[in-house]
Amino acid sequence: xxxxxxxxxxxxxxxxxxxxxxxxxxxxxxxxxxxxxxxxxxxxxxxxxxxxxxxxxxxxxxxxxxxxxxxxxxxxxxxxxxxxxxxxxxxxxxxxxxxxxxxxxxxxxxxxxxxxxxxxxxxxxxxxxxxxxxxxxxxxxxxxxxxxxxxxxxxxxxxxxxxxxxxxxxxxxxxxxxxxxxxxxxxxxxxxxxxxxxxxxxxxxxxxxxxxxxxxxxxxxxxxxxxxxxxxxxxxxxxxxxxxxxxxxxxxxxxxxxxxxxxxxxxxxxxxxxxxxxxxxxxxxxxxxxxxxxxxxxxxxxxxxxxxxxxxxxxxxxxxxxxxxxxxxxxxxxxxxxxxxxxxxxxxxxxxxxxxxxxxxxxxxxxxxx
Amino acid sequence: xxxxxxxxxxxxxxxxxxxxxxxxxxxxxxxxxxxxxxxxxxxxxxxxxxxxxxxxxxxxxxxxxxxxxxxxxxxxxxxxxxxxxxxxxxxxxxxxxxxxxxxxxxxxxxxxxxxxxxxxxxxxxxxxxxxxxxxxxxxxxxxxxxxxxxxxxxxxxxxxxxxxxxxxxxxxxxxxxxxxxxxxxxxxxxxxxxxxxxxxxxxxxxxxxxxxxxxxxxxxxxxxxxxxxxxxxxxxxxxxxxxxxxxxxxxxxxxxxxxxxxxxxxxxxxxxxxxxxxxxxxxxxxxxxxxxxxxxxxxxxxxxxxxxxx
Numbered sequence: 001x002x003x004x005x006x007x008x009x010x011x012x013x014x015x016x017x018x019x020x021x022x023x024x025x026x027x028x029x030x031x032x033x034x035x036x037x038x039x040x041x042x043x044x045x046x047x048x049x050x051x052x053x054x055x056x057x058x059x060x061x062x063x064x065x066x067x068x069x070x071x072x073x074x075x076x077x078x079x080x081x082x083x084x085x086x087x088x089x090x091x092x093x094x095x096x097x098x099x100x101x102x103x104x105x106x107x108x109x110x111x112x113x114x115x116x117x118x119x120x121x122x123x124x125x126x127x128x129x130x131x132x133x134x135x136x137x138x139x140x141x142x143x144x145x146x147x148x149x150x151x152x153x154x155x156x157x158x159x160x161x162x163x164x165x166x167x168x169x170x171x172x173x174x175x176x177x178x179x180x181x182x183x184x185x186x187x188x189x190x191x192x193x194x195x196x197x198x199x200x201x202x203x204x205x206x207x208x209x210x211x212x213x214x215x216x217x218x219x220x221x222x223x224x225x226x227x228x229x230x231x232x233x234x235x236x237x238x239x240x241x242x243x244x245x246x247x248x249x250x251x252x253x254x255x256x257x258x259x260x261x262x263x264x265x266x267x268x269x270x271x272x273x274x275x276x277x278x279x280x281x282x283x284x285x286x287x288x289x290x291x292x293x294x295x296x297x298x299x300x301x302x303x304x305x306x307x308x309x310x311x312x313x314x315x316x317x318x319x320x321x322x323x324x325x326x327x328x329x330x331x332x333x334x335x336x337x338x339x340x341x342x343x344x345x346x347x348x349x350x351x352x353x354x355x356x357x358x359x360x361x362x363x364x365x366x367x368x369x370x
Numbered sequence: 371x372x373x374x375x376x377x378x379x380x381x382x383x384x385x386x387x388x389x390x391x392x393x394x395x396x397x398x399x400x401x402x403x404x405x406x407x408x409x410x411x412x413x414x415x416x417x418x419x420x421x422x423x424x425x426x427x428x429x430x431x432x433x434x435x436x437x438x439x440x441x442x443x444x445x446x447x448x449x450x451x452x453x454x455x456x457x458x459x460x461x462x463x464x465x466x467x468x469x470x471x472x473x474x475x476x477x478x479x480x481x482x483x484x485x486x487x488x489x490x491x492x493x494x495x496x497x498x499x500x501x502x503x504x505x506x507x508x509x510x511x512x513x514x515x516x517x518x519x520x521x522x523x524x525x526x527x528x529x530x531x532x533x534x535x536x537x538x539x540x541x542x543x544x545x546x547x548x549x550x551x552x553x554x555x556x557x558x559x560x561x562x563x564x565x566x567x568x569x570x571x572x573x574x575x576x577x578x579x580x581x582x583x584x585x586x587x588x589x590x591x592x593x594x595x596x597x598x599x600x601x602x603x604x605x606x607x608x609x610x611x612x613x614x615x616x617x618x619x620x621x622x623x624x625x626x627x628x629x630x631x632x633x634x635x636x637x638x639x640x641x642x643x644x645x646x647x648x649x650x651x652x653x654x655x656x657x658x659x660x661x662x663x664x665x666x667x668x669x670x671x672x673x674x675x676x677x678x679x680x
Contacts, residue, residue, distance in 0.1 A: 030478065357458060
């Protein structure tokens with residue numbers, strides 16, 4: 001039993017599995033302490049997510065921006081950089097999407113591609129700025145990117161609030177042109193007679209018609225695959241990982257550590273911003289005067305940590321996160337329990353991941369006692 | 371006269387916005403000097419703000435509220451201390467997680483107590499004012515009204531002085547600093563590294579909780595999920611800018627508080643949009659770090675767990 005336990009603790013997935021279990025235990029406790037029936041709560045969560053194909057598709061749609069910021073944080077993380085700025089880069093991506101999506105008329109297909117390219121550049125440069133601050137001034141990226149997040153947030157509010165941008169009588173920018181939208185089916189199609197007939201007759205197409213599902217899902221999957229391939233099979237990826245493992249060894253082997261840090265942050269920021277742009281192009285269609293940030297960047301940090309910075313893992317961690325969030329809203333609407341229960345669960349989960357370095361030592365202790 | 375009034379008002383608003391930062395930054399200095407990095411200060415502030423606002427509302431006693439805030443913050447920090455010192459886990463990840471947990475639990479509790487609303491009701495009694503306590507009659511003077519500050523401002527400076535004294539003028543302080551520079555050497559000389567790091571980390575949470583409590587009780591008058599909005603991180607920047615010294619960090623906080631005050635004083639000026647003004651503290655933080663961080667020397671053992679015998 002002890003030997004088995006020790007062996008299990010040494011597996012790479014041990015921390016994540018343990019964290020998941022403890023996360024759910026704390027979630028249960030919090031619900032119970034709050035005076036809500038945890039069994040009911042989790043069953044609402046479960047049925048909320050899995051009771052129809054529409055709902056499952058909705059979770060997949062919701063997972064895209066979270067997975068994108070997760071991928072961004074994970075990629076930088078492999079280089080030993082902690083990109084807390086995914087939030088700000090994501091916001092800049094949203095702004096890029098909303099502005100070019102409305103003000104620059106272009107033919108379909110080209111329009112979203114152009115937006116994605118611009119968003120990547122903008123987000124990349126913003127994150128690259130943080131890397132430059134680190135290279136040149138030795139400012140820790142955790143501090144600088146937090147400041148950049150707030151600057152990006154207020155910049156978004158500033159843009160939305162401009163007289164020439166804000167739609168009169170509303171709190172948001174104008175809706176992007178149809179050419180910039182990347183849904184499989186146009187949102188209006190849902191309510192047309194044709195659309196209703198099609199979604200009634202084809203259970204397969206129904207979730208695609210009735211949700212905002214779109215090419216963003218495919219682009220996210222391609223991004224994950226690309227990042228994984230870059231890390232695994234290219235010279236750049238090798239060097240980036242080497243810096244992540246041991247900065248000084250990499251420097252000693254004449255690797256351009258500073259340039260690589262810049263490159264890593266550029267790609268990371270680009271990915272986060274594309275996530276923001278895709279959210280605008282597939283779901284929100286405009287940017288809004290928000291009371292506070294939406295927190296996609298922070299979600300991404302949790303996703304990357306749960307996935308141990310593995311790009312493919314981020315896709316699944318993103319799904320898990322989106323499902324939990326969706327289920328949290330379900331708990332809130334069905335039993336009026338605060339949706340923050342999900343933040344508590346995910347926070348606990350991440351807290352347990354911080355404990356990961358302790359597991360091998362625990363295993364050692366177990367073996368020694370034997 | 372009008373000009374003088376604006377200056378006095380700017381100073382008192384600066385002091386008002388600096389005080390929560392000073393509490394938190396002093397906490398940051400303490401924990402980092404002992405060798406434990408704590409980027410969870412933001413969450414501890416939020417949790418402290420929640421505790422302070424709730425007790426401040428239900429008990430109608432600001433001091434009891436502040437005390438609760440301190441306890442709440444200290445509790446979160448104790449978890450961080452366990453992960454950082456005992457379990458020797460990843461301090462950055464733990465801090466990130468506690469930011470999530472702190473704000474999550476705070477909002478959860480608030481929703482539970484205030485009928486599903488994410489913000490608490492306004493507290494009936496704020497922090498006592500200094501001039502009022504001194505019995506100054508300010509009803510006839512606008513200048514005196516502008517000069518009024520909360521008692522917690524004084525408290526913030528007192529705590530900064532006390533921590534400075536302890537860190538630099540006492541044996542205990544020397545031990546704390548030794549733990550942050552070379553825990554192995556400290557251990558050899560019989561210093562209990564574990565204990566010192568536990569105490570300093572927990573105290574950092576207590577101070578962050580106080581900072582959050584001051585924000586909730588003296589500035590906002592209530593808890594809202596966005597009441598802290600980055601102050602914990604600004605306090606961390608102040609620690610770096612202040613070169614890990616209590617007095618330096620306090621001066622840095624005053625600078626950031628001044629930036630906040632400017633956004634208030636200049637609000638409504640036609641040629642500067644509010645949002646651009648709101649960026650000011652964050653832009654200033656970056657600029658200040660660009661100029662000063664190269665000259666700063668962090669504690670050598672910061673963020674590294676200490677293994678006995680290494």
